[in-house]
Structures are given as structure tokens and as C-alpha cells.
Amino acid sequence: MDTHPHYDDVDFGTPERVSDTAVTLQIDGFAVTVPQGTSVMRAAVQAGTQIPKLCATDSLEPFGSCRLCLVEIEGRRGFPASCTTPAEAGMVVRTQSPRLAQLRRGVMELYISDHPLDCLTCPTNGDCELQDMAGAVGLREVRYGYEGLNHLKDQADLSNPYFAYDPSKCIVCNRCVRACEETQGTFALTISGRGFASRVSPGESEPFMGSECVSCGACVNACPTATLMEKSVIDAGLPDHSVITTCAYCGVGCGFKAEMKGNEVVRMTPWKDGKANEGHACVKGRFAWGYTTHKDRILKPMIRSKITDPWQEVSWETAIAHAASEFRRLQEKYGTDAVGGITSSRCTNEETYLVQKLVRAAFHNNNVDTCARVCHSPTGYGLGQTYGTSAGTQTFKSVEHSDVILVIGANPTDAHPVFGSRMKKRLREGARLIVVDPRKIELVQSAHVQADFHLQLRPGTNVAMISALAHVVVTEGLVNERFVEERCDAESFRVWRDFVARPDNSPEAMEPVTGVPAALVRQAARLYATGGNAAIYYGLGVTEHAQGSTMVIGIANLAMATGNIGREGVGVNPLRGQNNVQGSCDMGSFPHEYPGYRHVSDDATRLLFEKDWGLSLRKEPGLRIPNMFEAALDGSFMGLYCQGEDIVQSDPNTQHVTAALEAMECIVVQDLFLNETAKYAHVFLPGSSFLEKDGTFTNAERRISRVRKVMAPKPGLADWEVTVALSNALGYPMHYEDPSEIMDEIARLTPTFSGVSYTRLDQLGSVQWPCNAQNPEGTPLMHIDRFVRGKGRFMPTQYVPTDEKITPRFPLLLTTGRILSQYNVGAQTRRTENVRFHEEDRLDLHPHDAEDRGIQDGDWVGITSRAGETVLRARVSDRMQPGVVYTTFHFPESGANVITTDNSDWATNCPEYKVTAVQVVKVMHTSEWQDAYQRFNANQLRLLQEKV
């Protein structure tokens, strides 16, 4: 643990202020210079003096209620609160005096007179600000006694699975309420009552679980006493050390402190210096880490000949040797190209890099793909074609400078909640909001947030919408001509301009297609083009379409045409689904390109890798995931190494996927659990959780952050060591002693990573690529003076209706997505208390569609598409538009992907999850597929239990 860098956790009391003007003041005789607007309290901390405080903390705006941080200022009457008093030039401040000491003791005396004196048995004993302040002010007695009216017998609320609320310990400092408002933006907490009756109250004096609380933990973090406390700490006691690491859930990539007792995690707290999250978290990263020690984890390697056989536990050596011999057998029998691998966006850069290296060097083909195939592969293609690099353009912090925010096909408050909170904060400050989404997502209307425009389009019509928006920009003279002239390719702009200006791309012409009134589209386009700094944030609602890549290109066109690229507050920002989607793409997981997005047919690049890896490499692209399935069914792809990915649950048209897997002769799955894919596997290699890993993740803003091991890998071998062992057994030796050496190799071979090393990451905390000699501390903003490809390239975006059309037989359109408390296929979150927030996938449908079908909330409904049928319970919701239904895919028994189809993006084969024509009817029993799944699943679990 001593090898980990140490980062200070100083609480400055009030937030940092940024100003071009500095002021110098005297505090206790010492001069200190701070930016104008800085509080006296913060200036004092900067000068090395901690002023006692209770209601202040530097993640929240000052409140001035506790009266403990009083100071004396020369020339001023009374005792101003240092948290709410701005520092001024020439100010002379005293933080200690007999009178101040007397006042502070008096305040503390009052607090303590209504506070339990159970410090020795209190869970925060040793980590309590109230206790600290009592010591700091020298409180020695409470003259009021404890017999008067008090709150000491107030009942605790234990309803939340992760934290307790004990009002008997509450000092009503308001920090939790302010954290819920300012940091999280949910406004679930308030102070009910007045005077002595004032109490923290979730919602209308409800239990936490019954309120609008989203369990982000911001209130728990902010609480200075044991009032709001993690249950894990109440149970286990305070941690004795901590390690900074990176969350393994969504693409925000929050920095966390894993707080430990020995080698057990006691709690995960958001790292305040983590640049992606700046001290905030969500219910998944903050609390849902229990899966790492769940009883379902498989810790020993297993093999079997057929998927109908019981598993056999074997040594690592046996499992690796068996897998290698099977892959070699298949290559001898069916050809070199008969095997391949799938990397995971849940794995580290180093692990992912090694898997693609194994495929290219040891398998000697390019049949490697990643789960980014089914989420953001169109982002890679679209931004690569237009800007020259496959990544978002900004930092998350950039949104603080946005005047207009355009959210397309993304639901940040559920899928990227920490960034969603940051975005809501900016919206509360006055930024304007345009939402393009078939559903009325939370951002459209929630506490203190109201979208200026909700363009509630029909699923599958994104490209029609983006062309209509561009039409307005071009035909109403809203193009930023200077930007286009200086920064973009003139001929491509001319072609694009002529294309979007055509009458058939006008909002009026597209209104029958999108279902959105033309006037709204025109107003939204004007706002985006003229409202100041305008930023686009988009998600899988853009990419997971037959025209996913076209839409990404359309977004890139629009940002260029309006000059919204290359500075703070603007840009094109893909919100990546999983923690390391960006990284897995960067690391050469796609079958056509090496790390750093260089095509395998590029001779110079291939030669670079051939020299370093010591063998010749293939120059033809390999199979993408859907192509692997087709080849398996054709009998030419027979073996798969699948690391950390569950293709059976996450890929579309489940029955097609399982048929392909059943056609293969050797499937090797490396994972924490016997996931749905592993039930079709012949070799199971136990994986490690993020707490057992050393490596790096790269988040949606290209930020490379360290993942640090806080405990030994439970299966004995780390994931990277397993890949090395497999490669060695295949006859291609790999020589690494530590993951840092893998990163050194990546840096050596990848120009955009050439400045990255673990030493650099430890120094800087994190770094955004490109990180190289020109940008040794990374590149927060892309394309500032020029695009990576030189001149920005416009491309026409012809709207092509999807083949997935509604008919009398399938009259509704299904779209799929995620919910806050669950994560993707749910393998992790289903094995935590998060199931109490979301215990099943449901089908959301509009009240009109429900009424037409006689469906009521909670009814079982059958959903049938051209691909299959499943049954879920209905939720009647006016978040839906008539004709559109929605579900999540977090539970395997739901079979959400039984009904999604093989349709995919034209450029990348990213599946069209977001548009499936379906019929919904009330039913009384589960579907045929679900019955078959239950039998298959029960049998597979029996074969696991009967392992020999």
C-alpha cells in the first residue's frame, strides 16, 4: 500500500473561486493572497489556519448557520461568519481571541446539550466533525444539562439498504439538504418544522426509501456527524487505510477512495480530487460493490467437453493448457481464421491490449472485437471520418461553460448520473436545454430543470431530425462562416450545405417523418446556433440505429457549421456506456485497427507492431462480433476467447446468438460469474473484480485513470496474467512482470499514448489523451486550432428509413435503455442491494396504448417482434409517447434481446437496439422462450453445483 501515491483531503470550507483579480489580506498576522470572491474561511485554510466550522464544507456553497466560524475583522463590528464573508484587499482578520473562544464554546455547548453522549460507541468515533470541534473549541462542560426537551430518542430510519439516518445525532447543519440540492440536484431532502422541531426530512417526511432520494450518498458524505452513516461502517467500524482507484461502472469513470480494513473494503467514497467526478458519486459506484465478494463468484478454473456435461474444477495449468490445445486443434481442423477473441469495456486498458495482442499474434488473425461494437462503434467511425479521431472533444467540466446544451438520445441522470448532476447544476445556473429523445426523460422536466425544447421524435428518425436542424442553420444564415472557412474543408462544406438546404430536408418536410412540429425544430436550431457556447451530448440513442454512424456524422456536421468546436463549453460529447468503452476502442480491440485507430492494412503501422512483437501480422480486417456469429453458423468460426463480456444477454436477437454459440466447439469465458455466455462455454477462467486489478481505465472524456489493486486477485491469477499464460501456452510467449510494463509497451507503440506511464498518472492523478511530447500533461480540449485530420470534413447525411417498420401485426416501436440503479446486463448490480430499487425489467407504455389493449399497471404483457417473444410486467407511463414502448435489459430472464433484431448500423454493424416493431398484448403466462430459458438455466446451475 505504501507504493500508492497519497493525495491530501483538506477541507477548505468553501468552494474555490476563479478570478483574474487577486486580493491580499492578513490572517492572524500572516499575509495571504487569494482570488477575489474567496471566503475568509478558505483564505485562512490556505494560510494554514483551520477555523472551527460545522455547516461549511468546500463542496457546498457557504450557508452561515452554525455560528462556529466567527472571526474578528479590524474595522468591522461584531463577529462575521468567515464562511460567508469574502476576503478583501487589506482586510485584517483574527481567528482566535478570548471573546471568539467564548462564543464558540457557547455555540458548541448548545449543540452538545441535544446530542447523545455516546462517542465511545458511536460509529463515527474518531471521524466526527462535531467531536473534533468540541475538542477544537475546548468544550469542557455543558451547563444546560441533558434533562430538557431534546431529540435523543428520535427513531432511526433504516429503510435505505446502504445508509442509516439517525435523527438523534442531527445538528440540523443543512449540509445534507444542500448536498442533495447543489451536488446531486435531486432536491429530495428538506428541513421540516421550525425552531426546535426542525428536522431533516426526505420528501414529505417519508422514509428515505419512499422518497425521491436516489441514494447517491452525497448527503452521507456531507454529514459532519453520525446522523447519515454508511451501514457498512456501522457494521465493520472505521477504515484504517485507503487507496485511490477508479469506478468500474459507467463511462464517467469516477475517482474513488476504497476505504479499507485490512484487505476488506469498508466503504467507497468519491475522491474529491478526481477530475471526472470532483467528489460526487452515484448509487452504483458509491454503494454497489458487494458483488465483488458475492457467493456466486467462481474462483477456480473449470472445463467440460460439452455444455451438457457437469463442470470439472481444474488447476490453472490444466485449464490454460486445455484451452490452448483446443484453439490449436480448431485452427488445424478449420483454418487459422476459425478462432477469435472478444475484449471487454469492463476490463482495463492493459487487459484489453493483451487480448487483442493474443488474437493478432498468437491466433495470427484479426478476429478480435469488443463490446463497444454494440454501443459506440458508430462514434468511432463518425468522428473519425469528420474530425480525424474517434473520441469526444471536451472535459466533463467544460459543461460549466455551456450556454446551450443539446442532449440527443442520452439519459444522463440514469446512465451517467454523476455527469447528469453536473449538467443539471449548469442548467440551474441558466443554461438552455434542448432534448431530442422519443421519451420524456428526467431532464425534460425535473426539480428546477425544464427543457426549453423537447423534440420528441419517433424512434429511428434521428437523421431526419439532424438534417432538419442543419437545414435551418444553413437556410437562415446561421452558419459560422468564419469558422467554416478557416477550419473546414471547403468543398465538403459546399456539398453538405447544398444537401441540407434541399427542401426535402426542411423541418416542414421532415415533420411527417419525425412527428415533431417544424416550428419547434426551427426554434431549437436557432437556439443551438445563436445561444452562445453550445455543446452536444449524445448516447446510445444516437448510435444504436441502422443509421447510427450517419447520425454521429450529422452531429459532427452541425457542431462544425455553427463553430461549436475547439473551446470550453462546446463540442461533441459521446457519453460512453461502460467504464472503459473509450479505452477498449483505443487499445485496438476492433478487428480492423491497431491501438491508436490505425488500420491493419497500413504497412508502416503493421511493421511497427511486427518489429515490436517479433512476428509477421495479417493485413486483412477480422470478423466483427455479429460476423463471428454468422461465420459460426456457416461452420468457419469455431472457437472464441471471451473476456469479461456477456454476449448472450447483451447482444440482439438472443436466439441467433445462442445458436451461433452452440455451433462452436470451444468457448472460453473469463468472468467473475457464470454469466449467460458462460452457460454455453467449455472453459471457464475465473476473473478478478476491479478491486483486485492494477491497470487503467479511460473514460468518456479520454481521461486515463489508474485502477489500483486493494486486495489480491481472489482466483489466484490476475486477469492479465491469465491472458499471458494462455498466450504462452499457444506458443507466443509474453513477458511482463507488472501491468505498468504493458502500459509502457502501449506508449511505445501508440503516438497518442507516448507520454503515458504509471509514474505520470501517479503524478497528475489522471491524464487525457493525446498525451505525448507535445502535450505532456494531456489534452483536455481537442481540435483547438485544427482538427486532428487537418480540415474538418462535412458529409451529407441522407435519411434512410429503417427496415424495421410498424405494420398492423407489429404496430408499436420498442426502444431499450437503462435505469439508474442497474448496470447493463446486471451481472454486478443484480448481486447487490440495488435490486431493492429495481427488481425486474418492466415494459413502459403510454396510457393510450395501455387502454387500447386493456392493460393496467402491473399486468403481465407479451411483447412480440419479428425476432421473438417475451413477457414482462407493464408500467403505464406518460414518459412514453403513444406508439412507443420501452424496456431495460438488466435481467436475463426478461429476454429483452429475444425481441431485438439483427438490423444494424450500415458502417459498423452496431445493432439497432433502439427500434424494434412489436405488438403488446395482455397475457397470463411466460413466453415459450422464457420457459425454455428457465429449463436451460436450471440445468446449467445444476451442472455447476455438480462440478467434479
Next chain:
Amino acid sequence: MNHDSTARAQHLIKMANDIGAFFEAMPDQHQAARDVAAHIRKFWEPRMQRSFLEYLQSHGDTALKPVVREAARTLNA
């Protein structure tokens, strides 16, 4: 080709036409055809390219959009 193989080859025809649907929006159709061919070369694994061309040889190219037809001739060359 058996029935399943034919169905899979027809899927490739659809994929190629989808690619063509994007590039045919370009004003220069010859360039668009070159772009379609380049896209297929860049992203389709050789087996896919072979199946596609074999299907065209045995079934003709009438199912293809004109821009893809021209691209296919380039691929064949």
C-alpha cells in the same frame, strides 16, 4: 450454397446496399462507388467479401443498388 448460407449471403447484400445508401448521397457517383468499395475492403473480413462476390457470381447483381453494383465490379477486379 445451402439455404442458411444463401440467407447469410443475402444478408451481405443488404449490408452492402445499406453502405450504398449512405454514399449515394454524394454528388459524384463514381467516387461514391469507390467509397463503397473502400468501405467493404476496410471493414469486411475476407470471408465476407468472398461470400458476397460468390453470391453475385451465381445470382447476379440485380439486387444491388447501382452504386454498389459499380463498387462490386471494383472489388472483383
